[in-house]
Structures are given as structure tokens and as C-alpha cells.
Amino acid sequence: MKSIYKLATGALLLGLCVSACxxxxxxxxxFKRETQLLQPQSHExxxxxxxxxxxxxxxxxxxxxxxxETSYRRNYIPPVEANVKPYLMILKGTFIKTxxxxxxxxxxxxxxxxxxxxxxxxxxxxxxxxxxxQAETGSKFTFYGVNHWSEKDRSGDYPWxxxxxxxxxxxxxxxxxxxxxxxxxxxxxxxxxxxxxxxxESEKAARxxxxxxxxxxxxxxxxxxxxxxxxxxxxxxxxxxxxxxGVKAAKNKEEINKVVIKMEDAVKGRNxxxxxxxxxxxYLKSSWGIDLDEIREHALSNAQACYANPEIFPSASTPTASxxxxxxxxxxxxxxxxxxxxxDIPQK
Numbered sequence: 001m002k003s004i005y006k007l008a009t010g011a012l013l014l015g016l017c018v019s020a021c022x023x024x025x026x027x028x029x030x031f032k033r034e035t036q037l038l039q040p041q042s043h044e045x046x047x048x049x050x051x052x053x054x055x056x057x058x059x060x061x062x063x064x065x066x067x068x069e070t071s072y073r074r075n076y077i078p079p080v081e082a083n084v085k086p087y088l089m090i091l092k093g094t095f096i097k098t099x100x101x102x103x104x105x106x107x108x109x110x111x112x113x114x115x116x117x118x119x120x121x122x123x124x125x126x127x128x129x130x131x132x133x134q135a136e137t138g139s140k141f142t143f144y145g146v147n148h149w150s151e152k153d154r155s156g157d158y159p160w161x162x163x164x165x166x167x168x169x170x171x172x173x174x175x176x177x178x179x180x181x182x183x184x185x186x187x188x189x190x191x192x193x194x195x196x197x198x199x200x201e202s203e204k205a206a207r208x209x210x211x212x213x214x215x216x217x218x219x220x221x222x223x224x225x226x227x228x229x230x231x232x233x234x235x236x237x238x239x240x241x242x243x244x245x246g247v248k249a250a251k252n253k254e255e256i257n258k259v260v261i262k263m264e265d266a267v268k269g270r271n272x273x274x275x276x277x278x279x280x281x282x283y284l285k286s287s288w289g290i291d292l293d294e295i296r297e298h299a300l301s302n303a304q305a306c307y308a309n310p311e312i313f314p315s316a317s318t319p320t321a322s323x324x325x326x327x328x329x330x331x332x333x334x335x336x337x338x339x340x341x342x343x344d345i346p347q348k
Contacts (some may be wrong), residue, residue, distance in 0.1 A: 005091035012084070015039075016047050026245065028081070041068070045063075045081065045084060045085060049061045049086060049088070052088070052092060053088065053092070053116070055270055056105075057108075057109055057112060058109070058114055058118055059112065059114055059115065059120070060114060060115045060116070061084075061088065061115075061116045062076065062115060062116070062117045063078070063079055063081075063084045063118045065078040072121070075121075075278040076120070076121060076123075077119070077120040077121050077147070078119070078120050079118045079119065079120045079146035079147055080147050083146050083147060083149050084118060084146065085181035086144050086149070086312045086313075087143075087149055087164065088116075088117065089166065089306065089309070089311070089312050090164065090306050090312060091116075091143075091165070091168055091311075093167060093303075093304060093305065093306040093309070093312075094165045094168070094299060094302050095168040095169060095172070095299075095303055095304050096108060096112070097226060097293060097298075098296070098298045098299045098302050099172075100233075100296050101298045101302070102290070102291070102295055102298055103289070107193060111138075111172075111175055111176075111179070112172070112175075113135065113136075113138060113139050113140050113141045113175070114139060114140070115139065115140040115142060116140075116141050116143065116144050116148045117141065118142075119142065119143065119144050119145075119146065120145075120146050120147035121144065121145060121147060122145045122147045122148070122200065123144045124208070127199065127330060128199060130144075131144055131198045132144055132145065132163055132164075132167045133164075133168070133170065133171050134171070135171040135172075135174050135175065138174075138175045138178060138179070141168070141171055143164055143168075144166065145163070145164075146164075148202065149164070153289055160234070164297070165299075165303065166229045166230075166233050167229075167232060169224060169225075169228055169229040169232050169233060169299075170225045170228070171225070172227040173225030173228040173229065174221065174225050176284070176287075177221065177224060177225070177283075178300045180222060180287045180288070182279070182280075182283045182287075183279065183283065185279070186220060186223075186224060186276060186279050186280075186335060187220030187223075189210065189272050189275055189276055190209065190211065190223070190272050190276075191220075192211040192293040193209040193210065193211070193217055194218065194219050194220065195217055195218070198214050198215055198217040198218045199214065199215075200216040200258065201217055202214065203245075204245065204246070204249055204254065204256060204261075205256050207243075207245040207246035207249075207266075207269060207270075207273075208241070208249070208250075208256065208261055208265055208266050208269045209265075209269050209272075210268070210269040210270075210271075210272030210273055210276070211223060211226075211231045211269075211273070212226055212227055212242065212243075212273060213226050213230070218295070223276070224276075224280060227273075227276055227277050227280050228284075228292070229279060230242070231277060231296060231297060232279075232292065232295050232296045232299045233296075233300075233303075234296075240254055243270055243273055243274070244270060246261065246265075246266035246269045246270060247263070247266045247267060247270055249261050250262065250263040250265070250267075251263070251265065259273075272342065280292065281293075
């Protein structure tokens with residue numbers, strides 16, 4: 001029985017092989033045509049990304065729609081193609097170039113995530129907040145809201161593209177502290193004010209309590225990287241103005257929840273920020289050899305060059321540093337959603 005089974009099986013396989021071979025000879029596939037169908041056609045934007053991102057930094061940029069790269073819990077849309085290149089030019093011209101100028105390519109290349117994922121809309125959350133960016137274990141950066149960018153951003157009320165730069169410095173700060181921990185003493189400075197309901201805090205209240213943004217109040221890690229992002233994207237004058245907002249509000253006898261701000265609270269908050277940014281600078285210098293003041297100098301200078309680049313902004317003219325600085329960072333609060341919805345986004 002066993003030998004008959006083998007014989008029968010062998011005959012069956014032979015028959016299948018002959019049948020398949022005959023069929024293949026009769027309908028030989030056009031492998032060139034099938035390859036073209038399976039692979040996306042060459043695209044000028046993809047060639048540019050290959051030259052500017054993939055070859056020099058080993059970064060894959062995902063800008064075409066891919067459901068595997070997104071969460072099913074939210075409704076996302078792909079970025080408008082016309083926004084992709086200028087958006088990437090800004091990120092490279094400000095963030096990557098800054099660290100490359102100061103620390104060298106050998107420093108930034110192994111640390112920077114190997115995937116940049118671009119999405120057209122913000123990540124709207126069920127608690128009324130908005131996700132601007134996301135770093136996944138140092139291997140992938142996701143940037144939201146690419147379709148909100150436009151050339152009008154330079155003179156408009158809301159700095160969309162500047163938010164992307166702020167987010168880039170913020171997320172890279174996470175990579176730095178995840179590789180080398182900062183002192184636990186940092187979180188003790190304003191420990192009593194960290195809260196999961198940070199979005200219920202006003203920016204004014206955040207400054208009084210010792211934070212550069214209300215989002216900084218989520219936890220000590222977000223606090224740490226927000227300090228890095230604000231320090232590198234604000235001029236010294238703008239940093240000082242933001243630092244002293246709580247004290248200014250106390251002088252003007254402004255209120256938080258119908259309670260007049262006490263000067264001693266505002267001063268304590270300002271001093272807490274000063275203490276924390278000093279610890280951030282010391283950590284970056286001792287752990288990584290990074291001079292945060294030098295990073296800020298190059299970031300602002302490189303940003304000026306980007307804003308004066310007609311390839312990015314066709315109507316560009318030489319800007320001032322203040323035209324770049326993130327004077328009004330995204331509030332993350334959906335009470336503003338109606339105000340910030342994009343208008344006149346070009347359709348493909």
C-alpha cells in the first residue's frame with residue numbers, strides 16, 4: 001500500500017507539473033509589465049527624498065497613503081503632495097542641519113529615527129487634545145497636520161510650520177533622554193503640578209506653576225523635552241518674555257479661576273523654569289557634549305535661511321528671527337479646532 005501511494009502521488013505531481021509547464025508556455029507572463037504594476041512608478045519627489053534623506057541619513061520618508069502605518073482608532077488623510085517637499089526642506093534645513101552643523105553628521109545619523117511618516121491632518125484625541133507628533137521608540141517620527149502648512153503661514157496668525165520644527169526638537173529630546181537618563185532631581189522641582197489633565201490648565205497658569213507650556217505639565221519627560229524645544233526655537237528675548245509671563249500677570253493683578261495671581265507664586269514658577277533649563281543644559285553638555293545655546297544660535301540662523309529660500313516660499317524675502325520663533329505654540333486644545341481648520345487646501 002505504501003509503495004502504491006508513493007507511485008500514485010508521484011504520477012499526480014508529474015501530471016500537475018506537465019500541466020503547469022504547458023500552461024506557462026502557452027501564457028508566459030509579461031514580467032516587465034507585472035513589475036511595473038507592483039512597484040510605484042518613479043516620481044520626482046521620491047528621487048528628491050532619496051537624495052536628501054535616504055542616501056545621506058538612511059531615512060525612509062512615508063508620505064503616500066499606507067493603512068499599515070496608521071492607527072484604525074482615528075480618521076487620517078494623506079498629505080497634499082505639494083506640501084511634502086517644502087515641509088521636509090524645513091525639517092532638514094532647521095533641525096537636521098542644526099545638529100549636523102554643531103555636532104557633526106556622525107552624531108546625528110545614528111540617533112535620528114529611520115522613518116519619517118507624514119500625515120495630512122492633526123491627530124484629534126477623544127479628550128479634546130491634538131497630537132502634533134509622535135516618536136516611536138526612537139525608530140520612527142510621525143508628523144501630523146502637513147496639510148495645514150502653506151506659504152501664508154509666514155504672515156498669518158498661526159505658525160503651522162513652526163509647530164513642526166518645535167515638534168522635531170521636542171521628539172528628538174525624547175530620543176536623547178531615552179538613551180541616557182537625566183537626573184531624577186529634575187522631576188522633584190515641580191512634582192506637585194504634574195497632571196494627566198494638563199489640557200485643563202491655561203498657559204498663564206502653566207507659567208505661574210513653573211512650566212513653559214501647559215503640555216509640559218503632563219509629566220517630567222514631556223517637561224524636559226518641551227524646555228529643549230522652546231529654548232532652541234525662541235530668540236533670547238522671546239524666551240525671557242515667555243519666562244516672565246507669570247510675573248507680568250501678577251504685576252497686572254490678573255486672575256486664574258477668578259483668583260488674583262500672587263507675586264510670590266509667579267516668582268517661584270519663574271525660578272523653577274530657570275532651575276530646570278539649567279539642569280537641561282548641564283545634562284546635554286555632560287551626557288552628549290551638546291551646547292544648547294549653540295544649538296539655538298544655529299537653529300534660528302538656519303530657520304532664517306529656510307524662510308528666505310524661494311524654493312520653499314516662492315515669495316520669500318529676508319526675514320527676521322522673530323518671524324520664525326514659535327511665539328504662540330499650539331494649544332493642543334480642541335476648543336480651538338474650529339479656528340484652526342485649514343482653508344483653501346489644494347486638492348489633487
